[in-house]
Amino acid sequence: MRSPWHSLAGGPPESRLLASVAEFTHHRDIDALDHSLVLSLAELISVSSVTLCKRGESLQLPVDSIVVCSRNAAGAFVVEALDPSRDGDPIDTIVCAMETLEAISDVTEDGTCRLVIPIQRDHAAIGALMLESEDSLDGVRNMVEGYARIYGNYIALLNESERDKLTGLYNRRSFEQRLQRLLKLQRQRARAAAKGEDERRLPFEADVSQIWLAILDIDHFKRINDTYGHVYGDEVILMLAQQMRHSFRQSDVLFRFGGEEFVMLIAAQDERVAHMALDRFRHFVAEHAFPQVGHVTVSIGYARITENDYPEIVLDRADKALYFAKENGRNSVHGYEALTERGELGAAVALGSIDLF
Ligand SMILES: Nc1nc2c(ncn2[C@@H]2O[C@H](COP(=O)(O)OP(=O)(O)OP(=O)(O)O)[C@@H](O)[C@H]2O)c(=O)[nH]1
Numbered sequence: 099m100r101s102p103w104h105s106l107a108g109g110p111p112e113s114r115l116l117a118s119v120a121e122f123t124h125h126r127d128i129d130a131l132d133h134s135l136v137l138s139l140a141e142l143i144s145v146s147s148v149t150l151c152k153r154g155e156s157l158q159l160p161v162d163s164i165v166v167c168s169r170n171a172a173g174a175f176v177v178e179a180l181d182p183s184r185d186g187d188p189i190d191t192i193v194c195a196m197e198t199l200e201a202i203s204d205v206t207e208d209g210t211c212r213l214v215i216p217i218q219r220d221h222a223a224i225g226a227l228m229l230e231s232e233d234s235l236d237g238v239r240n241m242v243e244g245y246a247r248i249y250g251n252y253i254a255l256l257n258e259s260e261r262d263k264l265t266g267l268y269n270r271r272s273f274e275q276r277l278q279r280l281l282k283l284q285r286q287r288a289r290a291a292a293k294g295e296d297e298r299r300l301p302f303e304a305d306v307s308q309i310w311l312a313i314l315d316i317d318h319f320k321r322i323n324d325t326y327g328h329v330y331g332d333e334v335i336l337m338l339a340q341q342m343r344h345s346f347r348q349s350d351v352l353f354r355f356g357g358e359e360f361v362m363l364i365a366a367q368d369e370r371v372a373h374m375a376l377d378r379f380r381h382f383v384a385e386h387a388f389p390q391v392g393h394v395t396v397s398i399g400y401a402r403i404t405e406n407d408y409p410e411i412v413l414d415r416a417d418k419a420l421y422f423a424k425e426n427g428r429n430s431v432h433g434y435e436a437l438t439e440r441g442e443l444g445a446a447v448a449l450g451s452i453d454l455f
Contacts, residue, residue: 115241118142123252127275131256133177135227135249136167140175143238145231146210151192152225154182160193181286188212188228196223201239211235217246219254262354264332265339270355274409280309280351280363281405309365310372310433311409312400313416314342314379316358317428326391331358334388338396341386345379361413369402369433376400377431384429395429402435418443 118141122134136148147168154162164180187206195202195214199221202214213235216223227246229235235242260272268276288307316322316334323331335358342352342360351363366372376398384395399420403412415434422437423430437443 114142119245119248123248126256128253128256129275129279131249131252132163132165135245136165137175137177139227139229139242139245140167143229143231143235143241144233145229145235147228147230149188149192149228149230150225151182151189151196151228153196153223160196161189164189179282181289182283183286188214192226192228195226199223201243203235203239206230213239213242215239215242215246217250217253219250224250224253265336265354267339267342267360268351268353270353270361273353273355273361276351276353277311277363277403277409280365281403284309284365285405308368308372309363309403310369310376310400311403311412311416312362312364312372312376312398313355313413313420314360314362314396314398315420315424317395317397317424319358322391322394330390334391334394337388338383338394341382342379345382346375363403364400369435372400373431373433373436380429380431397423397428398431399423400431400433 118138122131122138125131125134132150132152136150139145139148147166149164149166151161152163154160161182164182164184165177166180167175167177170176191202191204191212192214195216199216199218201216202212204212206212209232211231211234213229215227217225217227227242227249229238229242260268262269284307316338319331319334322334335354339352339354339360342362346352346362346364349365353361353363355361362376364372364375366375380396380398384393386393388394397420399416399418399422401412401415401419403409419432419434419437422443423432426432434443
């Protein structure tokens with residue numbers, strides 16, 4: 099049987115191993131980290147491919163991203179992102195390893211040896227690594243499990259730096275990257291739909307073709323702080339964030355931008371659906387009695403965002419719509435496009451309060 103290790107010009111496996119771990123963990127960007135992980139493993143072990151799957155947040159989309167490193171016709175390693183909405187083998191095998199938290203080692207019908215190792219965090223799988231090779235992968239199983247553990251720990255650290263400490267929502271720092279990810283996912287889905295793939299293979303949001311950027315601001319929050327103190331103010335922010343999580347789809351992306359200001363990236367077929375989702379949340383908040391503080395209202399402004407838009411411009415549009423809501427009685431939801439169509443956002447509307455990048 100051939101050794102699963104590549105011939106090691108640079109010394110024994112240990113030093114090569116450490117160099118490889120150091121290489122992939124020097125990245126601070128999650129996409130770059132994923133890319134580097136699959137490439138590092140492919141360069142270290144004799145494999146035909148290394149795949150990293152990340153778990154999706156909904157049952158309809160069990161896999162959120164797929165990154166594969168394999169050889170091209172010239173024999174060089176290439177890393178590419180694949181459409182995560184695919185199913186069948188090997189995705190089913192990977193999902194099985196994630197669900198059972200057990201490694202799977204098997205041989206496919208065409209004789210390829212396959213090793214699938216779940217990546218765990220807090221006793222749940224956040225993803226899985228899959229290696230494919232012409233040779234047995236038994237000898238590298240411990241090492242790949244070690245990589246999966248290092249990756250899981252490192253991702254947790256990176257995720258922490260992306261989160262707002264009080265609410266656990268994403269923070270402003272992670273906005274740009276999360277937005278680009280969401281737009282990329284939309285593009286992949288649109289492409290899959292355009293190719294006429296079997297509808298059942300796409301998640302239920304497959305018909306969604308638009309993303310809406312909404313800014314939510316708590317009304318008269320200063321009064322809440324002044325009347326009840328900052329601790330109760332913080333409690334309102336925290337509870338509102340929890341309600342947001344329950345109210346919006348798991349695939350929507352929620353941020354606390356700072357203070358009493360939240361940003362949401364929402365997928366919806368059209369403006370009517372986006373408006374309904376936002377207004378339902380506004381209504382829910384207005385009806386809710388917060389401990390001690392009682393009733394609180396929120397104002398929301400939103401605008402459509404596409405791949406071709408500068409995020410700063412769309413943030414400013416949503417902020418103009420929010421400003422309009424604040425100027426017109428608060429406790430309401432307004433869309434930039436509808437306001438513009440109706441001519442209600444004249445030149446007289448001042449630039450909103452949000453700090454642009
Ligand atoms: N408790 C608490 N208060 C905060 C936090 N960040 C900002 N604030 C307060 O939030 C208040 C925001 O007030 P303003 O921007 O004047 O707006 P507002 O009172 O909400 O009034 P409108 O937005 O016009 O409805 C200020 O008093 C800030 O001190 C925070 O993290 N916790």
